Amino acid sequence: MTTTTDEWKPTACILCECNCGLEVALGGPEGRTLAKIRGDKLHPGSHGYTCEKPLRLDRYQNGRAERVLHPLRRTAAGSYEQISWEVAISEISARLTQIGVEHGGEVIMYYGGGGQGNHLGGGYSRATFAAYGMGYRSSALAQEKTGEFWVNSSMLGAALIRSDLGNAQVAVFLGKNPWQSHGFPHARTMLRDIARDPERTLIVIDPRRTESAELADIHLQVRPGRDAWLLAAMIAVLVQDDLIATDWLAEHASGLADILATFGGIDVDGYCTIAGVDEALVRQAVCAIGASGRTAFFEDLGVQMNHNSTLVSYLEKLIWLLTGNLGRTGTAYIPAVMVPLATARKDTSLHASVTPVTGSPILGGLMPCNVIPEEILTDHPKRFRGMLVESANPAHSLADSPRMGEALAALDVLVVIDVAMTETARMADYVLPAPTQFEKPEATFFNFEFPRNVFHLRPPLLEAPDGPLPEAEIHARLVEASGALDPAVVERLATAAQQGRDAFLTAFLMATAGDKRAAALAPVLLYRTLGPTLPEGRQSAALLWGAAQLAFQANSASVQAAGHASGDALFDAILAGTSGVVFADDSADPEAAVWRRVRTDDGLVHLVIPELLQAARDLATDAPPGPTQEWPFVLSAGERRAFTANTIIRDPEWRRREPDGPLRISPNDAEKLGLTPGDEVEIETPRGKATARISIDEGRQDGHIALPNGLGLDHREDGERVVTGVAPNELTSAADRDPFAGTPRHKFVRARLTPVA
Structure with a gap:
């Protein structure tokens, strides 16, 4: 087949959380090559923008990875043999069930749920999790974001908070180089715009003079691992020089007296010396923040995978909260979300929920990745004995790969769902093949835009080869094999789905409202009953019907303002919007929308997190991290x-x-x-x-x-x-x-x- 350049198909980038809209022209001998790639101008979030990375995405679809095309089972000799799907599902179900009988299903954990832009299939894991009584889950988010999730939940009652960088007068990047890591729409264009505007200030906090720092008005080149001292000094300047938003705080926040007492006596010069940053430059940055009224922060992995990471997240939030930078244009916001990435707990105490062996806190619904080996390599009666890994590669991506490998090898059963024979798949007892992200309907749940937020369900570009099954189908078969799914309920819902959405909604609510077990299996119920009524090839999008109902319930005014009169209307728009759809619009009154999503018990911002405020006090006597003679x-x-x-x-x-x-x-x-x-x-x-x-x-x-x-x-x-x-x-x-x-x-x-x- 020769590429026809006018046959452009919509899809999205899968390499970072932005998931910019793309158009692809197929080519090659069998029409399976992503021959030409460009930005999709119809995408309501990216508007045709793309960086250089996705232009070579054919190396994902047709690169030299070791593709898995059939279910595999490890032999006694350690090699793999091809087996049928029927045998694979039957044996996996039997082994997971046996672990549950002998030790309780909670000793089986789930890891993953999809890489960037690969989350739709992972949404069905909830049903498998429930069917086998699994107790714990984790993902790459627990490598990076759970400390920030806890801070956000404790201070504002919402796990996810972002900032309106495009309209900020002062933009601050903390441990982030958006020139390379992106993380928000039109990153390079926005950086240039801020840098060129004499009325705006770009501040970068980073040990390295990055590409972003080269553009900055102020680069606070902190010593590695010492960001906490720098941020504490910045707060001290705000407090000691009376640059805080006193009236705003009196109306909107609690705990100010404790903050003033903690930071009022800090030795700013001494902390700046520890941080390795000139005090005058720090004061210049703080004065810009204090005077702007429109400051936006973005913290990322440079600090979230570093010393004092959770404390740094807390101190960063204090800076923009003390200056009243929440809810207005150009400041921090809480977006409407299609599917929450993490749960904001009502009980925000650190150890409200913990892992069984190490007692490590579970934040945002996720256990820490770093404790997984300790939760396995022990004789504790509740050690993890089974693991289901989906679209993830913990043997490579988690800390201390040799130790992680030892832990994975010690499991009674390890099951991997993936496209390629990854390092983790090569340790598995069973490997179940899935289509690539371009061979099935896919979506991303990283939806952070504001005031208009976007969701993109993209159709497949290619047909999947014979052998792999979509993750939704794999989970449905595992749930059915467990015996947890009531065939009578499935039949009733399938009949209702044929009668129309109104009848289906009534039947679905009747089936799940008073039955926690059925509610937990909802993703597979939707797939098996509503799925067959959807357009050809879109069956796995059935999960999004439930997500649309919940999104409408949680943010009805925002969804209606985007033109969707109901959850069903939103779902239909998602199905039809091959280049994405605006699902929530808060542009009429952004500030009111943000404050509706502040879910603390009293509706106020809580400035004090006791454990972290004490950690801030302890900086006065803590030894700053640094190189040593042995490790220079x-x-x-x-x-x-x-x-x-x-x-x-x-x-x-x-x-x-x-x-x-x-x-x-x-x-x-x-x-x-x-x-x-x-x-x-x-x-x-x-x-x-x-x-x-x-x-x-x-x-x-x-x-x-x-x-x-x-x-x-x-x-x-x-x-x-x-x-x-x-x-x-x-x-x-x-x-x-x-x-x-x-x-x-x-x-x-x-x-x-x-x-x-």
Whole structure:
């Protein structure tokens, strides 16, 4: 087939949370090549914008990954044999059921739920989770965001909070380089716009002079791991120089007296010295924030996977709350969401819910990734004995890969649902193949825009090959095999669905309202009953009918303002909107919409989180983290670069630059070690060793080195598995984690370097 350039099909990027709309022209001998890719101008969020990364997405669809096309079962010899779907589902169900009988289903955990832009199938896992009585779940979000989720929930009663960067007078990026990591629509365009506007101020807080920092008006080049001292000093300036929004706080917040007492006596100069940032520059930044009235913050992995990560999230929120930057144009907001990424608990105490072995807090509904090995490698009666992993690769992506591998091998049963034979799949007892993200209907639940928020259900670009099944079908078969699904309920709902949506809604509510078991199985009930009535190939979108009903119930005014009179109307718009649809519109009164979503018990912002306020006080006596004589370098294990994203593209040829992901080092450090670009070094941490090629980074502090994320994966080449680059988690430790949320300190790993002769 020859590519026909006017046959453009809508889809979306799958490489970061923005999921910008794309159009693809197919080509190649069988019409299965993503031959041409461009931004989709009809997408209501991205409007045709795209960075360079998705232009090479054919390397995901047709790259040299080891594709799984049939269910596989591990043999006694450790190899894999092909089995039928019937055998696979039957055996997996029997093994999960047996674990439940002997030990309780709660010792089976679920990990994953989809990579970027791959969440629709993962939504059906809730039914499998319930059918087998599973007790705990985790995902990549627990590597990064759960500390922030807890802070947000405690202060505002909402797990997810973002900022209106596009309309901010002062934009502050904390531990984030949006030039490379994006994270919000039109990132590079927006950065340039802010930098060029003399009436606006761009502030970047980062140890490295990143591409974003190069554009900044103020770059606070903090020492690695010392952000907490810097932010505490900034709050102290606000308090001591009376730059806080006193009247706004009196009306909208509680706990101000405790904040004033804690930060009023801080030695600003001393804290700035610890942070390694000039006090005058800090005061300049704080004065800009205090005077603007429209300040927007964005914190990200540079601080969320570092020392004091949860404390830093708290201090960052205090800065913009003390200056009244919530709910107005150009400030922080709480968006309407289609599907919540995390749950905001009414009981916000840290240990309201904990894991069975280590007693680690469960935040946002997720247990910390770093404690998973400890929850398995023990003789505790409630240790995890089974795991279902979906569209995730914990053997590679979680801290301390060797220890994680040991834990996965110790499970009674490990089941993996994935597209490729990943490092985790190669340890599984069963591997169940799924279509790629372009071979099935897909969606993303990272919906953060404001005041108009967008949801995109994209149709498949290609037919899936014979063998793989959509995740929705896999979960439906597992639930049916468990015996948890009542066939009579399925029959009644299927009959009602044929009669129309009104009849179906009534029947569905009757089936689930008073039956917690049926409600927990709702995703599969929808798939089996409503799904067959949907347009061809869209059966797995049935889950979104329920999501649309809940979104309308939670934010009816916003959904109606976007033109959807009911949950059903919203669902129909999602089905029809192949380039995405605005599902919520708060533009008429953004401030009122935000305050409706502040769900604290008294409707006020709670400035005090006791544990974190005490941690802020403890900074006065805490020893700041830093290199040591034994470990003279600090490694950032997982840096975003021009051609790194998540780990779904295993073929290194997708990277136009630095295909092997070199170790970046400062010019002075390279000179001291006698290194030139391209030389190899052995990098050693307390956990492991690796060899990497170096590149010189003019913007990097001495003693601060970095490896990119997304490397250390293998691909097929001439029948062999070939690994490219260093897997960062071969060098990290699961024990090195935040004391509150358990998130890893991947951005602060002590290391030493030895030139390779």
